[in-house]
Structures are given as C-alpha cells and as structure tokens.
Amino acid sequence: MYDHYSGALLGVISRIIKKEELAEEILQDVFLKIWDRIETYDAEKGKLFTWMLNIARNQAIDKTRSKEFSKGKKTDDIETLVSKVDKSDFTETKIEGIGLQELLKRLPEEQRFVIDHHYLKGYTQVEMAEEFNLPLGTVKTRMRLAMIALRNLLKIK
Amino acid sequence: MNVEEYISSGILEAYALGELSEHERAAVERNLLQYPQLRKELDLIEETQEHLLMKAAVQPNASVKTKLFASIDNQKSAPKVVELKRTATDASAWKFAAAAAVTIALVSSYLAFNYWNKWKTTENSLSELIAQNQRVAQDYNTVNDRLDQIEKDLNITNNPAFNRVVMKGTANAPDALASVYWNESTQEVYLSVQQMKELAQENQYQLWAIIDGKPVDAGVFDANFDGLLKMKAVQAGAATFAVTVEPRGGKQTPTLETMQAAGNVVKG
Numbered sequence: 001m002y003d004h005y006s007g008a009l010l011g012v013i014s015r016i017i018k019k020e021e022l023a024e025e026i027l028q029d030v031f032l033k034i035w036d037r038i039e040t041y042d043a044e045k046g047k048l049f050t051w052m053l054n055i056a057r058n059q060a061i062d063k064t065r066s067k068e069f070s071k072g073k074k075t076d077d078i079e080t081l082v083s084k085v086d087k088s089d090f091t092e093t094k095i096e097g098i099g100l101q102e103l104l105k106r107l108p109e110e111q112r113f114v115i116d117h118h119y120l121k122g123y124t125q126v127e128m129a130e131e132f133n134l135p136l137g138t139v140k141t142r143m144r145l146a147m148i149a150l151r152n153l154l155k156i157k
Numbered sequence: 158m159n160v161e162e163y164i165s166s167g168i169l170e171a172y173a174l175g176e177l178s179e180h181e182r183a184a185v186e187r188n189l190l191q192y193p194q195l196r197k198e199l200d201l202i203e204e205t206q207e208h209l210l211m212k213a214a215v216q217p218n219a220s221v222k223t224k225l226f227a228s229i230d231n232q233k234s235a236p237k238v239v240e241l242k243r244t245a246t247d248a249s250a251w252k253f254a255a256a257a258a259v260t261i262a263l264v265s266s267y268l269a270f271n272y273w274n275k276w277k278t279t280e281n282s283l284s285e286l287i288a289q290n291q292r293v294a295q296d297y298n299t300v301n302d303r304l305d306q307i308e309k310d311l312n313i314t315n316n317p318a319f320n321r322v323v324m325k326g327t328a329n330a331p332d333a334l335a336s337v338y339w340n341e342s343t344q345e346v347y348l349s350v351q352q353m354k355e356l357a358q359e360n361q362y363q364l365w366a367i368i369d370g371k372p373v374d375a376g377v378f379d380a381n382f383d384g385l386l387k388m389k390a391v392q393a394g395a396a397t398f399a400v401t402v403e404p405r406g407g408k409q410t411p412t413l414e415t416m417q418a419a420g421n422v423v424k425g
Binding site for chain 1: 165166167170171172173174175176186189190199200201202203204205206207208209210211212213214215216217218221222224225226228229252256259260263267
C-alpha cells in the first residue's frame with residue numbers, strides 16, 4: 001500500500017507544504033495515521049484512496065496553521081536554498097508532470113485553471129472563488145465539467 | 158430529490174475533494190446510500206481524481222519508508238495489542254471482527270490486484286515468447302530448406318557421371334562465366350551461373366547444346382539464381398554448350414551474334 005500510494009500522497013502534501021523535508025515528515029505522519037485508523041475506513045463512503053487523500057490533505061493543512069510552521073517559514077529562505085543544492089536527489093526522483101501536463105493541455109482554459117489550482121497549487125474551491133473573484137457556483141461547475149472531461153480523456157468508465 | 162440536478166450541482170466533486178463541512182458530508186453520505194446513481198457518479202469522480210493524482214505523484218526518498226516502517230514496528234504494534242485485550246467485551250469483539258474483516262478484504266483485494274497485474278505481465282511475456290518461438294521455427298525451416306538444396310546440388314557436382322562444361326565469356330561479354338553439369342546417360346542438365354550480368358525485363362538467356370553442328374534448345378534462364386538450375390534434357394552427342402540472349406521465353410533458333418558464353422564438352 002505504501003509503495004502504491006506514497007508518491008501520489010506526497011504529491012498532494014508537497015503542493016501544500018513546499019519544504020521537502022517537512023512534506024516527507026508529514027507523509028510519514030499520514031501513513032501512521034492511516035495505520036492507526038484503517039479500521040474506521042468505510043468503503044460505503046468512498047474509495048480507499050479518497051479516504052487517504054483527505055487524511056493527507058488535512059494533515060498538511062493543519063501543519064500550515066501550526067506555530068511550528070509559521071516560525072519555520074521565516075528561516076526557510078536560506079534553508080530552502082541550501083536544501084535545493086543539498087537534496088538534489090529529491091528533485092531527481094520527481095516524476096511529476098510528464099503525462100500530466102500533456103493531459104491538462106487538452107482541457108479548455110477555464111477547466112485547466114480549476115484543476116491546476118486545486119490539484120497542483122492546493123487551492124480549495126472557496127479559496128479560488130475568493131482570490132480570483134469568481135462566483136463559487138462557477139468554480140464548482142467548471143470543476144465538474146473538468147472532471148467529466150478528464151474522465152473521458154482517461155477513458156474511465 | 159432530483160438526482161440529475163443534485164449531481165450537476167457539483168456537490169459530489171466537493172465531497173471527493175474533501176471540501177464539505179461535517180454536516181454536509183453526512184448528508185451526502187445518506188444520499189449515497191439511497192441513490193445508486195450517485196454512488197456510480199462518485200466512483201467515477203474518485204477514479205478520475207486518483208488517476209490524476211497518481212500522475213502528479215512525487216516519489217519520496219527511500220529513507221521515509223524505512224523510518225515509517227521502523228516506527229510502526231516499534232511504537233504502534235505493542236500498545237495496539239494491549240488495547241484490544243483490555244476492551245475485549247462482546248460488543249468490541251464484534252467491532253474487532255468487523256474491522257479485521259475489512260482489513261482482510263482490503264489486503265486481499267490489494268493482493269488480488271497485485272497478482273492480477275503479475276498474471277497479466279506473465280501472459281504478455283508468454284505470448285511474446287510464443288511469437289519468438291514461431292519466428293525461430295520459421296528461420297529454422299528456411300535454413301533447412303536451403304541446406305537440402307545445397308546438399309542436392311553437391312550430390313550433382315560431386316557425381317562423376319555428370320560432366321562439367323565450363324562456358325567462358327565471348328567478345329560480347331568477356332566477364333561472363335557459367336557451368337553446365339551434363340549427365341550424358343540420363344540426359345540431365347544442370348546450370349550454375351558464376352558471373353552473368355542482369356538482362357532487361359524483356360530478355361532472357363537461352364542455353365543451347367550443339368549436337369552434330371546443330372543448336373538444340375536446352376531452356377531459358379535469368380541471371381540471378383542460387384545453386385543449380387535444372388535445364389531441359391540434352392541427348393547424347395552434344396559437343397558444345399552455348400548461351401545467347403533472346404526475347405523472354407526463348408526462340409526456336411539461336412541469335413548467334415548475341416552469344417554470351419560457350420564451352421566445349423571435354424570427355425573424361
């Protein structure tokens with residue numbers, strides 16, 4: 001399970017927490033939580049991946065609100081620079097984007113925007129509506145159309 | 158409730174995206190139980206989301222896995238067992254059984270998927286191997302046929318009953334060289350070409366045997382063939398073999414001015 005899902009979950013976390021080390025720490029916490037709570041997973045309520053995804057997303061968002069994180073953020077600049085040089089192996093193992101960018105290019109601009117901002121930039125629909133001055137209903141409609149378009153592109157039936 | 162409208166409001170997407178309040182989530186979950194169509198739609202949304210995020214995966218360092226498994230081993234397993242023992246009343250035993258069942262179901266579906274994948278891979282490699290095998294068998298047959306042909310040719314060239322007549326190029330084609338293997342008693346004639354240039358499409362070479370000063374047709378041929386070519390039978394008494402260029406299909410009488418190669422029979 002770890003091998004199968006850790007990449008996708010780290011992808012989600014690292015789009016919310018930009019610092020790589022911290023993101024991996026959260027990934028570890030997330031899997032501990034999954035391990036702890038696997039009994040509470042209810043297949044009636046959705047797929048296993050969605051359940052894990054929500055744990056990961058909430059854990060990451062909680063982290064951004066914590067004190068530790070806001071303190072860390074200030075000293076981040078130098079550290080990020082150093083860690084970028086130091087931890088080049090992290091970036092090398094990234095497989096993000098190759099097939100994904102191709103896929104997103106096939107979406108109409110408006111739909112690509114919502115997918116990109118939610119899945120790759122970590123915005124919620126509400127945040128998107130506020131920041132880009134769009135009615136929430138519009139964001140939701142575009143998200144729905146985008147998911148349908150992706151479903152067809154990915155041939156999911 | 159109008160299911161279509163409910164779906165197109167995008168609430169299922171918001172549910173899958175994890176953006177609903179506790180209250181809203183509960184409402185969606187109630188509706189999911191009631192309307193199978195919602196369930197189906199949500200499955201599609203979740204599947205799409207999973208595909209998308211799998212594509213956007215970022216592989217963690219190997220150290221994360223090591224650390225994680227170590228901390229699961231050290232910290233989590235011990236207290237977990239104790240906790241279960243302590244709360245082993247009837248009700249929680251059922252809960253535990255249910256949880257165990259879910260876990261087993263999860264693990265076995267994951268394993269099943271895993272094995273299915275492996276089986277698929279194996280199946281692919283098998284059909285590849287079968288195809289490869291067929292290719293090898295075909296190659297083997299080709300080689301075998303060719304070997305048979307060469308063996309047959311060798312039997313003729315090694316047979317003392319066959320007289321070899323070397324036909325050297327004439328002034329028309331100084332480089333031409335071909336040989337006739339002629340068995341006077343069985344009248345069989347085989348031809349092998351060492352060097353003769355290719356002719357235009359409408360022309361062919363024709364082999365002649367000269368018997369009592371008269372040319373006798375021994376068949377037509379093209380320049381490019383491998384090994385020995387069986388020609389028309391030639392009766393005893395041939396003194397010379399010669400090759401001319403004729404229209405495709407050959408002629409009754411040779412066009413002597415086109416003679417390419419000729420050689421006399423040397424009686425052994």
